[in-house]
Amino acid sequence: MVKEYLTVKEIVGPLILLQGVEGAKYNELVEVEFPDGSIGLGNVLEVEEDVVLLQSFETTSGLNIAETRVRFTGRSLELPVCKDILGRVFDGLGRPMDKGPRVIPEKKLDINGSPINPFARDYPTDFIQTGISAIDGLNPLVRGQKLPIFSGAGLPHNRIAAQIARQSGVLGETEDFAVVFATMGITFEEADFFIREFRTQAALERAVLFINLADDPAIERIATPRMALTAAEYLAYEQNMQVLVLLTDMTYYCEALREISAARKEVPGRRGYPGYLYTDLASIYERAGRIKGAKGSITQIPVLSMPDDDKTHPIPDLTGYITEGQIILSRELQRRGVYPPLDVLPSLSRLKEKGIGEGKTREDHSGLSNQLFSAYARGKEARELAVILGEAALSEEDKLYVKFSDAFEERFIRQGEYENRSIEETLSIGWELLKILPRSELKRVKEEQIKKYMEAGVSR
């Protein structure tokens, strides 16, 4: 039974206050009929006796108090799913926008999902090869992980995200792989880039796209990532696919959240973001993972642009506390024309220890990556010193480290946008670079591995 009300009392920004409502439930989906007959969606934010506070997913322009009709649907926001959603493009609320045929739903799923029982989770241990050395070699991604890209305005995070989506695969397996891609508040050009990218690489048939553009209603963005993750959960756990979810750009999502919070006059937390930002972000990011006994998995790569490249801004900060590491882009490398400009030192993949090594990638992976890390860190430090004091002030050792870090950026980090390096290639570049350093400095790699991987090549 659908109840319709004409009792709107207040409209403030995206919020609508309704009176005299019976039987409204928290988080219930509503349809808002505009005076011109068009219909938008919204949901219940708060209900007190017969007073209901709604948030409208559409822009509220054109609404008036007298004629606006609100219908309560008795259910929460749902996404119709079936296997045919692959290859389709939807808007931010899950409505087809690619002029394709109607989706005949196999079932409808609540977009909010339920928390996975921590006991039912399986630990991510399968290495995903992205073909990008700076990620595979030093900050490897594993299946079921959530690894955000922290970027900034003007950095090529979208190209990197697209490259990851194109090249990702699990070593030695030919399983069903799907990409679920959600945009929130990005520009038409950026979205177009992705859609073309998917088309030209013939990757669209294994992708589902949810597009919310910069000029789409901001509040719709609250639902978009949840739509995408609901689709991902369906593909992963019911269709047994390995799903990679790309969410871009989470900053705009958080801003939409802040907009609602401000309109509700809630007590703001840091920088005006609501106090529940952490919990809210967790309800998105934590939908990544693997479940014991399930074949499929969900790996998440949220992209977020840090305002003013500030890592301590609440959005990257809270994200970093929920996700398992972060890939940070470097403006300095970008300026020097290095693509992909990945800042490997502050980047981190927390799950790498269990995803690499013998039987997963190669026995020397862990030691080698530690060695490269510390050598590069030292080289960069020495380089900074040289800037202040001049090259002459460096010790012989430090000069070698500087040489190493230059070579590291040129040969290890830098690679082509369509260059897909295997993990073996990545590791051998790493060993090759270590030859620059005196052997006594290689303290983090095992003796026999030096012999096997570094010197074996030299003698021949």
Add this chain to the structure above:
Amino acid sequence: MKEGYVVKVAGPLVVASGLPDPKMYDLVKVGEDRLMGEIIELRGDRASIQVYEETSGIGPGDVVISTGEPLSVELGPGLLTSIYDGVQRPLDTIMDKYGNYITRGVEEPGLSRTRKWNFRALVKVGDAVEPGDVLGTVPETKVITHRIMVPAGVEGKITHIREGEFTVEDTIAVVDSGGGDVQVSMMQKWPVRKARLYVEKRPPVEPLVTGQRIVDTFFPIAKGGTACVPGPFGSGKTVLQHAIAKWANSQIVIFVGCGERGNEMTDVLQEFPELTDPYSGEPLMLRTVLIANTSNMPVAAREASVYTGITLAEYYRDMGYDVTLQADSTSRWAEALREISGRLEEMPGEEGYPAYLGTRLAAFYERSGRVVCLGKDRREGSICSIGSVSPPGGDLSEPVTQATLRVVKVFWALEDRLAFARHFPAISWMNSYSLYLDQTEEYWGDEVDATYAALREEAMSILQREAELQEIVRLIGVEALSDQERLLMETAKSLREDFLQQNAFDDADAFTSLRKQFLLLRLIMRFHAVANQELEKGRGVEELLDLPIQEEIARAKFMPEDQLGGFDELEEELVRQLTARVEVPQARIHEPSTAVETAAEGA
């Protein structure tokens, strides 16, 4: 059954009206799904309820049932090896019964009602007992004997006692309390927000041995102490906490994952059962309780989870055990407080946190400590609380960190700078502190070696001096240093790399006994001392710093615990190499690998 109805829903906050005789912190069930909640505010007839589960679909008019009791946990055999959510629902049973997701309104008792335990009595009919007296024991796991205690408020003569296999609800004893017979079972209930009783609190005296060199040697924590670990993300905080849970020498480990990552919790849940307890050789889980409330699980249950954890800790403390409680992270707990406070429309304090944040944090940490337990035998037990904080942006001046630092005694300052350089554990030796040094120095002196305190102090001063010298090197270059200073830099580097750095994933390195810590530190300091003497004899620093012994010192941390005699040999070798006049041709010094081989052949 006491019923009321819902009048308002705003996220996890539900306001109910018409509840007969509602009390603060009473447990209630909301709606048809019977969602669990707790009354946190009363205004006239209206009760504000924080609901521990997602409230979608709840609306005005829905039924609210009050249980008339505060949120309590069940205490008895079966706690160990369990994995609970924030309100003591067993996650494993829930998965078996309800599937992979936590559906709403799930109800499962914390302790199994069907499992039988072998109870052996320690009292006999006619004995007078008081609260805390041990009635008997149950072998709860292979390593822990569970002591069944007389519950609070029960005192009198035993009129009946049984032995054999019982469930936690069966009566095992009857106590004539003067006012009538009281039936005692193996299970007690205790409200989580109330500290369990004890006779008196005592100051901590003994260090908690964690096997982590930087902790035990430089910044020790005492049994019954409190510590705080802040960490900007990516600084290895969790690895450190896991290492302490694995290796600390307390009998019971309670690990509260409070608002943290699901995968991280899975790591704990999967790894703990496979870990071997270094002290008993049995699985570590046999003395562990895990509480997992991940960030996407309801925020109100997160708020309750630390209380659930500390109440379980107190229960084992009351049996006379040393308990380590780890809460990861208390910042998430504070955020849960803030979120709920915001929904209650309370006036916010700093950064939106409620004004009572400091009081609540202090009250939580104050529940740890070394106490004389209830019961006639006056046994002692302790709880050591280690809470992590996650300061936003690594900014330690934020309210949660500041409120925590006011109450804890140990501060392990994790720094991302160290983590970037792959220095683990990334505890800063410059910014950390421990206020338990005096107590532990005495213990080290008695148990390990009398020279410990002096050695530690000397090592610490070298590290501090290094920081100053580094500034000079940065500005003027290494040439500006005297030979003595260069040696000091080298020793400090050795201290950092060969002593402070510890690999949690390496079998030989993950745990270091106090004895080995001492020997290793002495070895490094011996190098410094002997080399210094040689410098005084007029030798140049270059010839002292390129010796194969340095590499051997670097490997000393991997020396097995049962071959600690090796340290004596190393010290002899060290003296031999440092004092030997160099006869080797110059070229060989620059080939350390050959030098190692020569040394190995010689030994």
